[in-house]
Amino acid sequence: MDDFSISEDTxxxxxxxxxxxxxxxxxxxxxxxxxxxxxxxxxxxxxTEVADLYSKSKVQIRLGLVEYRDTTQEADAHxxxxxxxxxxxxxxxxxxxxxxxxxxxxxxxxxxxxxxxxTYDALAHACNEGDWxxxxxxxxxxxxxxxxxxxxxxxxNLDHLCDxxxxxx
Numbered sequence: 001m002d003d004f005s006i007s008e009d010t011x012x013x014x015x016x017x018x019x020x021x022x023x024x025x026x027x028x029x030x031x032x033x034x035x036x037x038x039x040x041x042x043x044x045x046x047x048t049e050v051a052d053l054y055s056k057s058k059v060q061i062r063l064g065l066v067e068y069r070d071t072t073q074e075a076d077a078h079x080x081x082x083x084x085x086x087x088x089x090x091x092x093x094x095x096x097x098x099x100x101x102x103x104x105x106x107x108x109x110x111x112x113x114x115x116x117x118x119t120y121d122a123l124a125h126a127c128n129e130g131d132w133x134x135x136x137x138x139x140x141x142x143x144x145x146x147x148x149x150x151x152x153x154x155x156x157n158l159d160h161l162c163d164x165x166x167x168x169x
Contacts, residue, residue: 023136024054025093027064027084027126031119031144033112043143044104050141051097062093063100064130068122070112081111082122084129092130119148124155127168138168 028047030040047063054061065085085103087094094100119142126140155161 022058023060023133024139025062025064025130025132025136026050026054026139026141027066027130029066029068029122029126029140029142029144030107031069031112031117031122031142031146032067032107032109033069033117033146034110035112035145036143037109039143039145040104040107040109044101047104048097048101051100055097060095060136062091062095062133062136063097064093064126065100065103066122066126067107068118068125069110070117082118082125084126093133115146116149117144117146118152119144119146120155120158120161121149121152124152124161124164127164128154132168140165 028043030036030043032040051061051063067083067085069081084092086092087099087103088096123140123142132138151157152161155164
């Protein structure tokens with residue numbers, strides 16, 4: 001795991017030295033379970049501010065959005081549990097902030113059960129499913145109010161998730 005370090009608290013961090021960022025694909029992953037209902041508005045505001053910061057910094061960004069819910073709750077089978085949104089041009093990314101914000105506003109916090117959530121699978125899904133720009137830096141930003149399951153359906157465990165993340169870098 002050359003580019004990542006894992007602490008006892010299972011936090012994955014990049015250990016590469018800083019460099020200038022000029023082009024980036026930024027995916028926001030949002031836990032859309034019921035407990036996030038009051039948080040989604042604040043997240044929309046924060047994402048708008050982040051996109052504005054990138055723009056002012058002369059960084060070309062494409063924004064992506066993954067909404068996820070607990071994949072283990074059978075009662076939620078009717079909900080879209082893991083979804084990488086598609087924007088104009090049939091891409092998982094957009095440069096149009098207004099289009100992105102409009103999509104954010106359609107999200108509904110519903111479903112989910114007791115902690116934990118399917119966070120590892122959401123991160124793996126984002127890596128595996130998006131039409132990422134191979135020449136851009138890849139940034140994943142996760143918003144959740146729950147701890148992750150230690151074992152998932154896509155990412156079997158934390159080590160497997162790190163392997164998936166390294167492949168995508």
